[in-house]
Amino acid sequence: MTSRLSILSAGPGVTLQDGGRHGYLRYGITAAGPMDPLAHATANRALGNPLGATALEVSLGGVEVTAEGGPLGIAVAGGAFRLALDGAPLPPACALTLHPGQSLVVRAGRVGAWAYLAAAGRFDLPPTLGSTATHTRSGFGGLDGRALRAGDRLAVRDARPGPTDPHALTAPWLDRPPEEIRVVLGPQDDFFSDDQIAAFLAGPWTVTTKGDRMACFLDGTPLTHAKGYNIVSDGIAMGAIQVPGEGWPIVLMADRQSTGGYPKIATVIGPDLGRLAQAQGGTRIRFRAVDRAEAVAARRAEAQALAGPVAMEPLIRTDFTAEFLLGRNLIGGVVHGDVIPWE
Template identity: 55%
Template structure:
């Protein structure tokens, strides 16, 4: 029997993602792909996988069937449990047949990635296995009862390992962006208001766009432009003045002016913000944006370090052990 990954439970928005389908935007096809590319690469490279399960705040439960699987998890600070034992939020582990891996929303972060060593048996759609739910491209979102077959399964480590990946570290620093490409549609004081405001991620945010709640940003040349291509991180200002940060499932083109674009090195930090969390922005020039991107990917290319897990003394782990070796009467 082929090795399989069995889905015991899956919250909304749990999908299969690879790096996305590129070169097709001119045909109206969105790239899709991971919300946090750095976390995705940390998981897939650690496990030796060509795709991953993107897990949202609803979490999921997994079991291995037919073999011990090599599984890597990376992303936000999710609560990860292997048969009840706490795991680091970034880890590489052997998932033995019948073992239960549970992922729940933890202290911070909106997305994490589960990569299984080998190749999941999904046929590519337009050259990619990435799910884009709105258009029905790629595998459908995962649900309880699904079984994912591995066409090839990689060898698993002997014991769980912690992954230390500096690019996964959360930060409260402002999200960096470059102004434009339609910054001239806004008066200088409106751009200053945008940069000086404290914004909040709106409840109606999703993989297509994050809605930013804060002051209304007014246009000086109208709010319609000839539709042009949009990139992940582009911040559109529609007619109501409420900014939209376009994300992985963005539309290929848009007809609202874009006041700024989040730099590539900070897209993961933006994606990991939850609805209700605050953020601010800082404008940088092109040279700083390019330098930050190079440093970010150089860190990823250097790879995550792997460290054996130390024995973690928690109430849960202590209660699972037989700690009583005998009884002594103090009067004897």
């Protein structure tokens, strides 16, 4: 069955992302893909999709969607966003069936910068170089290489319903406080003296509001270079931490450039990329250096968490917000009575 996911409204930066466009870095084409790969995979796993299947990546601007043509299973995971189905609040990580005419709203909350909305089925999109990941700077992938906007309609092949009633996802691995980010030093840590490496690890650093899908910019006490700040340009991995001449570290993220000529003091390990990506502007972080063995162990633990189905719990409503109550007709009838004059 083919259903459609219709975009009713979308803030800036809502894009379609699969697991990424790999194998083309030598041609100057970076992978794109999700800013928080673990949350993206969790939303897909909850619906029985492949971990790298295409899903909506929702930024702080939020999104509102509905289904067309038939019921559609939906799962949302990522930051602590505020979700509502026809005005009824939902937990930030949940699975449900979206019926035609219903409205699912995803809005930014107090924690987290990205949420992922997966559909039970397969978004019918033409791949670009084997991937549907949107890279807006180059106009690759997704829907015409651009961010989604109101009026877009996305066909979903082999659409399936989700749970009859909304269920909360039990995904403890998404509880990742961002205060400590693990890194492997290098590849150009020799461009910094021991005291500057110690200063880099001690921090603290503040995530600025300047960042986007290309990079995370940090503020703090600037670092100084022992061997200058120019190198022969080399390849950039997601999570590479460049230190330009000004001394403030820049963490390269999903839409990074393919090469760079500033020394890289360290690289964020894969399992902590989402932890950093979810840090809103103003968050204070520190880096902790780990060896390769610890980084590999963290990656294995992440893979193990996603190896089986995602547990779900039915919702038991215990709170009724004013927004929810005002959206309901709570008057069951009107009784006419005699008017008693004021005496």
